[in-house]
Amino acid sequence: MTGSGRDRLRELLDAVLDEDHANLDDMARGAFASQWHFSRQFSLGTGESPVALRRRVMLERAAWQLRDGRGVTETAFAAGYNSVEGFSRAFSRAYGYPPSATGGRALAPSGYSHWLPAPNGVHFHPPMHLWVEDGAGGYGRSSAAGQVTAQMVHHDLDDTWALLNVACDLAADDYERVRLPGLVVLAWDGPEESIAQVLGNLVWSKQIWLASMIGADEPVRSGNDAASLCKQFDVIAPQWAEAVRDIDRRNAWGDRLIDALCDPPESFVLGGVVSHVLTFSAHRRQLVRHMLRAAGRSIDNGDPLEWQRGASSHMLGDEPEGNST
Secondary structure (H helix, E strand, O other): OOOOOOOOOHHHHHHHHOOOOOOHHHHHHHOOOOHHHHHHHHHHHHOOOHHHHHHHHHHHHHHHHHHOOOOHHHHHHHOOOOOHHHHHHHHHHHHOOOHHHHHHOOOOOOOOOOOOOOOOOEEEEOOOEEEEOOOOOOOOOOOHHHHHHHHHHHHHHHHHHHHHHHHOOOOHHHHHOOOOOOOEOOHHHOEOOOHHHHHHHHHHHHHHHHHHHHOOOOOOOOOOOHHHHHHHHHHHHHHHHHHHHHHHHOOOOOOEEEEOOOOOOEEEEHHHHHHHHHHHHHHHHHHHHHHHHHOOOOOOOOOHHHHHHHHHHHHHOOOOOOOOO
16 A cells, blocks of 8 residues: 555564465565474464464455354354364454344454454454554543644544535535646545546545545546535545544554555554554645645645634534624
8 A cells, every 4th residue: 555665574474474374484485584483483473373364364264254244154164163163163252242143243343353362462454454553552532632633633534524615615626636747645645636636546545545444445436527526525534533532542542453454464553544644644634635735725834723713612512713793
């Protein structure tokens, strides 16, 4: 997603997720090491043997697949078991109930009830990711840092809504006109030369990152017309806010989401993901403002101080300045 290079978790990912690494010999060969050296280094780094970690993570993946509607037989062989009976025994020992009963098990509020106890905080995270819990913990909702983050997220969503509403009133020619030729904010997002393109990426960045954070399928990107973006944002905004609140509630800012579909795999610290989204969202919101002014629209500066002042007045029931009855 970011195009960065190989990181320190690459060998772990190869050992756990590579479908061709069914046993220790395959894992060690894939890591270009002897079985002894690979097992020793891996166990020192994770507190778990390569085979045990792979077996546990594959069971976690199996539990998620069963809840997602996959059949027991298909899931058993996908998890590397030679028989449904063997898989059922292993699953029942791990979870306390047979795989046939998984469909009726409700997910925990956080969505991670398929996780098994682990000495290292490494877990399967759908659709094909790993999640590494931060043992050191993060900061809580009551901390000043948590409050600032909450305000930044809230302001970002409110401000994006305001810009989308202004854009809905633009003529199609003004909305789609190229105003900053050659502008590229992030290479993998493509050109952002018009209001339509910048607003499209403003909404899309939350959609794609949220999918990775909550384990959803990769979303299908739809049109950039203002009406469609408003509908998409109406759905994604509360989900994004809740995902950030959930990270804060669980003190999970230091947890890592590992994208095994990247080549090489990449790991992202959750706090970094939120910072990334907020940083480029702020940049794009200001770009849209410049373009809206060029289109003849009067628009504010998007200052969080002004937004906070307005929010405080609203909560206190004050009348806007200049309105007297």
